[in-house]
Amino acid sequence: MTHNPIRPWRNIARRKSRRIMVGPVPVGGDAPISVQTMTNTPTADARATIDQVRRAAEAGADIVRVSTPDEDSTRALRAIVRESPVPIVADIHFHYRRAIEAAEAGAACLRINPGNIGSAERVREVVKAARDHGCSIRIGVNAGSLERHLLEKYGEPCPEAMVESALDHIRLLEDNDFHEFKISCKASDVFLAAAAYQALAEATDAPIHLGITEAGGLMTGTVKSAIGLGSLLWAGIGDTIRVSLSADPVEEVKVGYEILKALGLRTRGVQIISCPSCARQGFDVIRTVEILERRLEHIRTPMSLSIIGCVVNGPGEALMTDIGFTGGGKDAGMVYLAGRQSHKMSNDEMIDHIVELVEARAAEIEAAEGEAAEGEAVGHEAAGREAAGRAAG
Structure with a gap:
């Protein structure tokens, strides 16, 4: 919003987190909160997936995730990455080879739980592939797929179990001296997700990916996500978000921006x-x-x-x-x-x-921003020449 100024009582103090990169998109630190979505096409159908990625990007998606459950999907991923206008996150479950193949195919980030892919040696191989190919990693804890020993320990999915799972996965990466990761702690229950995220935010300085998983259809999922994500964002928690809807991914992006706009955290359109x-x-x-x-x-x-x-x-x-x-x-x-x-x-x-x-007002704003950017660039150039002259003298 350009005409309405930000009042002090509207300010949100964001949690301090370290910054990582998902391709060219910064996540965490003082970077803008990024909006993500996920494709629902068969990833092996590269053309259909590329088309959906492009539509999501046009709607404003900063990052798009695609599922890579098999070799056909990771083979298609190379073309998807090449033609995508935004960074691609490869969604991996269980099979460590898919993670390595996705990194080699150019994925900007791997969504994976290190503890679910087997031995310590396999974790090392995945971390090496991520490091060699410039991938970050998202640890994705979900209340619906917690480890059996944690369910036995706590009796049911609960915030304590979810955070313990998250910290266990973090430890596996840090033991391999890998720190380019963000983390999520999702649940379909708003109260469970919010409590888990609040505890997680206190336990780590890693960037946090927010989501209310399996939130439902367009109407119900939007309401649940607005309540869950909105309350966390208002508390300063969250560096990147995905609204999970049983709907077109474009709708997820639109809802994500509306939540951020309502809180004054990001504006678009x-x-x-x-x-x-x-x-x-x-x-x-x-x-x-x-x-x-x-x-x-x-x-x-x-x-x-x-x-x-x-x-x-x-x-x-x-x-x-x-x-x-x-x-x-x-x-x-x-x-x-x-x-x-x-x-x-x-x-x-x-x-x-x-x-x-x-349309006229948009053109005016864009022209003013362009002039300001040009003036700033000229100022930097002049300062550089002056510094060079002092050095030469």
Whole structure:
């Protein structure tokens, strides 16, 4: 959001973690919280998987994970990595050879639990492959697949069992002097996941990957993820997120960004603030917002837009958004720019007009950012010449 400033009471103090790299994407430290998703195509079908990866990337995914359960999948992975616009994480379960093959195929990260792939020698081989090929590793603890000895010890999946599992896996990597890893502690139960993540955040400085696993369909999964991930992110926990939905991966990316936008942690595209509508509305708010959401999907520049049906809350909301429209009657409403009344607009022409205003505002913001970046580069260049001159003198 560009017009609405960040107030002190909105600040979130993020947990301090060390930074690793997933390909060119930094995770942890002060890096932006990255948004991930996972393909659901057969990985051996490289073309279908590449197409899905590209759609996810266009929606804003920073990192995409693909499952590699067999040799056909790891063979296809090389082409997928080559054509992907974002780093690819190879999802490995149990078979250490798949991890080595994925590293050789160019995966940026391996999702693997070191304790589940066999002997200490096999762990060393996987770590060597990761190190040789510049891969990071994600340790993925899941309440649904905890080790048998932990279930026997604790009697059921619980935060203590999950964190103990996580620390055991961490120890295997650190014993091999490997520290380029992040870690997750997922459960489908919101309370269990939140408690496990809170304990994990205190036990390690590794970057944390957040997720409520197997959250459900688009509606139920979104609600569960917003509650679980939102509460953790609000507490400053989390360096990268994946919303797990039984839906198109693109929807996972969209929901992920909406959670981050709601907390002011990251912005991308237009944030529409709209009323639920009532008998006071001067135009069809619900239909208008549905159309605007579709027509503004191509905008990547962060900005805010308020669409309010009447003058009860409309002017107040418009004060805090880049662009606003408030219903003033059955035929026309008021357009606001940067929080100020600008001009009236008929309801019939309002949608096209708002799209034009948003596109124009996006172009202005991008141009200003480009000029600022150019000025900064010139400043660095001048400083470099001055330093060189002093050295020569």
